[in-house]
Amino acid sequence: METTRANTKDMNSGSVRWQDYLELCKPRVVALMILTVVIGMFLATPGMVPLDVLVLGNLGIALCAASAAVINHVVDRKIDTIMARTRKRPVATGKVEPLNALLFALAIGVLGMGILLAFVNPLTAWLTLASLLGYAVVYTLFLKRATPQNIVIGGIAGAAPPLLGWTAVTGEFHGNALLLVLIIFAWTPPHFWALAIHRKEEYAQADIPMLPVTHGEQYTKLHILLYTLVLLLVSLMPWMTGMSGMIYLVGASLLGLRFLYWAVALLRDSRPHAAIKTFHYSITYLMLLFVVLLVDHYLYLG
């Protein structure tokens, strides 16, 4: 038994590659976050974002977000082995030792914070650290295992990136930046619960109290629809407040109505694979919504 475990470990740790460390950083999630950071930066100023803030701000924030993602892999290594979606992750399989992953998280986290403190500003650095701890510690270690509202509360940390971009440029809070945070906050439940419906059995097996497990699929689908309605309303606020113009109004409405279509299809079970399709659409939605915000910012038609 011992020999087998040692052999497996040798086999796994012998083939550690840099791609394993990259995977621990959840690069695609961080990439979308950085898109919202960049757009938060551009919306904060009528002109050009200073190049040093653009490059170093995004680098620092990305390193901290990646650090949080690595810690998430370490904390979740046991439950990750139970779920098919996460079973092959480098720490879960033993390919990367938890201690090595933690040291990696510490290194990139300290580097990210150092960059933000030295070259951006302290407000952005501390808000980024709060998001890092909010996700890696508050959400992953406590909320995820404690309540089906885990992702609603944890969503505050995930929603912060556009605010981080804004403060990186201006050094202060602004209502417009908080509107962008509110959009991602309202988007998170439909984004995640759609996937959680699709993966309900796995979460149940791992004993994680995600909403479809604790309250059933129909209840979750109803809440996805309600949050999608809130999202549609909140996404129109940049236009209502005069922050964005007609291009944004049209874009946000079309994207939001499409989201609503999927939320209704999911509730009525009228399309095959509606849950996973809603999840995929949520990502396209957020990406396009922020692109439209940027286009509108520079081509403002009133």
Ligand code: HEM
């Ligand atoms: C508490 C908040 C959030 C939760 C619980 C959550 C949950 C998840 C989960 C479980 C996945 C599947 C990952 C996988 O298959 O390995 C996922 C994928 C994804 N999430 Fe989220 N998410 C949250 C917030 C965000 C935010 C704020 C963003 C970006 C702004 C984001 C962007 C993405 C992207 C791009 C993917 C696809 C990743 C891929 O294809 O590998 N998520 N999310």
Ligand SMILES: CC(C)=CCC/C(C)=C/CC/C(C)=C/COP(=O)(O)OP(=O)(O)O
């Ligand atoms: C500094 C900063 C901006 C930090 C942001 C933190 C961050 C990377 C948030 C990602 C959100 C996310 C993918 C949650 C899923 O975790 P999960 O554990 O529920 O999903 P999993 O089962 O796929 O690991």
